[in-house]
Amino acid sequence: MPVTISDIARQAGVSKSTVSRYLNRRYECMSAATREKIGEVIAAADYRPNALARSLKQKRTHTIAAVVANILNPFSTSMIRGIEDFCQQAGFNLILCNADDQPDKEKSYLEMLLAKQVDGLIINTAGQNKAMLQQIAAHIPVVLVDRRVPELSCDSVTLDNRKGVAMLVDHLVGLGRRDIALFTLPFDTVSPRLDRVTGYKAALERHGIPFRAELLLETDTSQVSVQAKLAKLLASGPRPDAVFGFNNLMTMAIIKAVRALKLSIPDDIAVIGFDDWEWASLLEPPVTVVDQPAYDMGSKAATLLIARIQGKRISKRPVVAVFEPKLIIRSSCGERAD
Numbered sequence: 469m470p471v472t473i474s475d476i477a478r479q480a481g482v483s484k485s486t487v488s489r490y491l492n493r494r495y496e497c498m499s500a501a502t503r504e505k506i507g508e509v510i511a512a513a514d515y516r517p518n519a520l521a522r523s524l525k526q527k528r529t530h531t532i533a534a535v536v537a538n539i540l541n542p543f544s545t546s547m548i549r550g551i552e553d554f555c556q557q558a559g560f561n562l563i564l565c566n567a568d569d570q571p572d573k574e575k576s577y578l579e580m581l582l583a584k585q586v587d588g589l590i591i592n593t594a595g596q597n598k599a600m601l602q603q604i605a606a607h608i609p610v611v612l613v614d615r616r617v618p619e620l621s622c623d624s625v626t627l628d629n630r631k632g633v634a635m636l637v638d639h640l641v642g643l644g645r646r647d648i649a650l651f652t653l654p655f656d657t658v659s660p661r662l663d664r665v666t667g668y669k670a671a672l673e674r675h676g677i678p679f680r681a682e683l684l685l686e687t688d689t690s691q692v693s694v695q696a697k698l699a700k701l702l703a704s705g706p707r708p709d710a711v712f713g714f715n716n717l718m719t720m721a722i723i724k725a726v727r728a729l730k731l732s733i734p735d736d737i738a739v740i741g742f743d744d745w746e747w748a749s750l751l752e753p754p755v756t757v758v759d760q761p762a763y764d765m766g767s768k769a770a771t772l773l774i775a776r777i778q779g780k781r782i783s784k785r786p787v788v789a790v791f792e793p794k795l796i797i798r799s800s801c802g803e804r805a806d
Contacts, residue, residue, distance in 0.1 A: 471513045480509045493559040531561040532773060533581045535574060535591040539566040542716055542745040543762045544592065547613065550766025551590060558774050560587070569653075571596035578604065588773045590766075593617065595658045609776035613769040616659040616788075623776070623787040625769045629660050630667030632758040632793030636740050637671035639756065640710045643801050645738055648672070649683040649701060649708040651694060651718050664714060664742065683708060689717040695725035702729070709738060710801065716743035719755065738801035754798035761791050 473491075477484045482502060489498060490506045509515075534551050536544045548564060555562045563586065567574035571594045578600055581589065588609040593601065598619050604610055605622045612624040640648055650668050653661055669679050685701065687693045701708065711726070713719030719741030726733055733739050733753060741748070744759035768789050775782050797803055 471515045476506065476509050476513065476515055479513070480506045482506065529561075529585055529587055530559060531563060531584070531586050532588045532590065532770075532777070533563040533565060533577075533584075533586045535565045535567050535577055535581075535589070535593070537567060537569040537592045537594060538717075539564075540717070543614075543743050543760070546762035547592075547766035547769075550763040550768075551770045552766075554767045554770035555774070558770075560774060567592075567594060569594050575600060587777045590769045590773055591615070609773050611769045611773045611776075613765060614660055621786055623769075623772045623789075625765050625772070625789045625791070627660070627760040627765070627791050627793055629663035629793075630670065632742060632760065633664050633667035634671045634674075635758050635793060635795045636712060636742070637668065637675070639795060639797070640712075640738065640740060640801060641675045641677070643738070643803065645710040645801065646675075646677050647680075647683065647706060647708040648677075648710045648712055649685060650712045650714070651685050651687060651697070651722060652714040653688065653718070654686055661714065668712070689715070689721050691721045691724045691728070694718070694721040695728055698722070698725050699729060707737070711737055711739050713739070713741035716741060716745040716748070716757075719743070719748075719757070720745075723751065723755070733800055734802040740801055744796055748796075749798065751800075753800045755800045756798045756803065757796050759794045759796055761794075765789075765791055 473484055473487050477487045480487065486498065486502065487506055490503060495503060532555060534548060536548060538544055552562050563581065563584065565577040567577060574594050575597050578597065582604065586608065589604060590611045590613055592614050593612065595617065598617060601610065601617070601620055605620055610620070610622040612620065612622060614626060616624055616626055637648060650665070652665060665684065672679050682701065682704065685697045687697050711722050713722045719739065722739055723733070726737060726739060731737055739755060741755055741757045744757045748755040748757055772787055
């Protein structure tokens with residue numbers, strides 16, 4: 469006969485409800501001795517809770533989902549780790565979906581996750597499935613991470629992107645760089661991209677530098693695309709004295725393209741980027757970046773989501789958590805070593 473929760477309660481000398489609280493990691497008002505005794509009995513009996521029965525009874529699966537735009541992006545990897553670590557501590561399982569920044573793929577995942585009856589959703593949305601996300605948010609908690617969607621009444625975790633871009637432009641201008649090219653992903657629907665482009669234009673204006681449309685280059689993050697755009701830019705007029713990468717993948721592609729074009733960093737052209745990554749400090753020259761705390765952003769998103777799931781006291785209005793960027797100065801823009 470399989471071991472039941474009643475068996476565990478009887479052997480541990482406690483009630484079934486106490487064992488249930490232990491299994492759900494609700495340790496408040498439970499002594500350390502009681503927790504230790506229940507744990508010993510469960511280990512000795514090799515007891516495994518029936519997850520399906522528990523979810524049917526509680527109307528919860530203790531599972532949340534995270535949909536990210538690009539799992540290969542180091543920002544996404546670090547953010548996911550922040551989500552997963554908090555979920556593990558809180559007793560929730562995590563389903564991870566990589567949408568590749570493709571609305572159709574994202575929609576397919578959202579349909580699957582609804583069928584799985586997840587308790588909540590964290591999403592780094594491509595921005596084109598708003599109606600579906602509105603329907604989902606009406607039934608389960610949803611937290612947007614690295615995104616703002618005004619039409620959705622749900623919590624969000626973002627960075628002050630305009631401030632981050634201003635830091636980069638200020639740094640470049642302080643070094644005498646004024647012809648600053650920005651390589652960006654398509655920015656018509658996704659809030660961080662819009663914010664960074666808006667911040668770029670505003671920062672130039674603040675320094676009295678006219679915005680030049682030819683220095684705003686929209687592309688993907690492949691070296692082939694970036695190199696083609698950069699080569700065309702260099703051949704078409706005055707050479708930019710600095711190139712700014714929208715994210716770490718874009719910055720890496722820019723560095724490869726600059727080297728393929730036989731240009732020197734920073735003598736021929738400065739390179740600066742948004743997001744730090746593991747190799748940025750090890751390249752020659754090391755790359756100056758604005759970093760965003762991806763792990764902390766992921767952890768905060770999971771904290772908000774699970775608080776909503778558990779019905780804890782939290783504002784009825786959507787919570788907007790905005791993190792601060794950090795400028796990390798290295799030497800890819802011609803900075804002097806201290």
